[in-house]
Amino acid sequence: MNGLPRWIVYSIIVLVTLSWIPLALALRARTVRSAKPPLHVVTDMDNQPSYRTQKRNMMFADRRAMRPQVSGTVARGQLISSDALAFGKEGDDWVTAFPLPVDQVLLERGRERFSIYCSPCHGHSGYGDGAVAKRADTLQEGTWTPPSSFHTDLIRSRPVGHIYNSITHGIRNMPAYGPQISVEDRWAVVAYVKALQRSQFAGVDDVPSDLRASLR
Ligand code: HEC
Structure with missing residues (x-):
């Protein structure tokens, strides 16, 4: 040094x-540890401006940031090959058999979707006594059409394709749920409606023979 x-x-x-x-x-x-976001010198494309749901975007003529599906197009994975599945119809007739396999998973899904979308009006057991229907009854405004009970002879005789169609497009005073519930989920709901109907009109024959002895 x-x-x-x-x-x-x-x-x-x-x-x-x-x-x-x-x-x-x-x-x-x-x-x-710190609550502040980390220093991010080179951001690459990690942080990008984005629109929140229901906000405006002045770039489009209708000012909607949420873009509707382009008409005449089919998104990947959304192509539905059979009329039975898509419309609940074969030719001019309602399908009477489910166009997809009905299993425990589908029924569970159907129960869940039913509780969300249908039970407010139709009630959890399908008698048309949901919370909304009860409230409308007490208001007595005279404008309310009661939701159908699923346990009348007429509705029990409806083919599955017909029920599917009622969900998709609505029926008379009932609004359409097609825009909110996917095709598979609609069939899941139909399966659950059928299960509900069966549950209210079950006979001894529906009980497996080895379990009948345990009935009171
Ligand atoms: C906002 C209340 C409301 C909701 C939610 C609702 N419905 Fe309905 N539904 C009705 C009313 C009201 C009717 C009777 C319409 C009429 O007679 O004008 C009806 C009728 C029906 C019928 C009988 C149609 C026929 O064949 O005559 C079925 C089946 C049905 N609904 C299924 C469903 C299913 C499944 C869901 C859930 C995806 C659902 N509804 C959700 C109000 C509702």
């Missing part, structure tokens, strides 16, 4: 000491 002037030696010491600061800061950032 004897050959170097003092100011150079001091400068080197200061610089080496300073060079530890970024490292120390990085180490601190990695170990100490």
Whole structure:
């Protein structure tokens, strides 16, 4: 060190000491928790401006940020190959058999969707006594059409394709639920409606023979 002037030696010491600061800061950032977002120098495409639901976007003539499906197009994975599945019809007739396999998973899904979309009017057991229907009854405004009970002879005799169609397009005073419930989910709801109907008109024959003895 004897050959170097003092100011150079001091400068080197200061610089080496300073060079530890970024490292120390990085180490601190990695170990100490903070509620603030991390420093993000090169953002790549991690943060991008986006629209919230139901907001305006002045770029489009109708000002809607949420773009409707382009008419005449089919999104990937949404192509439905059979009329029975898509419309509940074969030719001019309502289908009477389910166009997809009915299993426990489908029924569970149907029960869930039914509770969300149908039970407010039709009630959890399908007698047309949901919370909305009861409230409308007490209001007595004279404008309310009571939701149908599923347990009349007429509705029990409806083919599954007909019930599917009622969900898709609505029927008389009932609104359409096609725009809110997907095709598979609509069939799941139909399966659940059928199960509800069966549950209210079950006979001894519906009980497996080995369990009949346990009936009271
Ligand atoms: C906002 C209340 C409301 C909701 C929610 C509702 N319905 Fe209805 N539904 C009605 C009314 C009202 C009628 C009777 C319409 C009429 O007679 O004008 C009806 C009738 C029906 C019928 C009988 C149609 C026929 O064949 O005569 C079926 C089946 C049915 N609804 C199924 C459903 C299913 C399944 C859902 C859930 C996806 C659902 N409804 C959701 C109000 C509702």
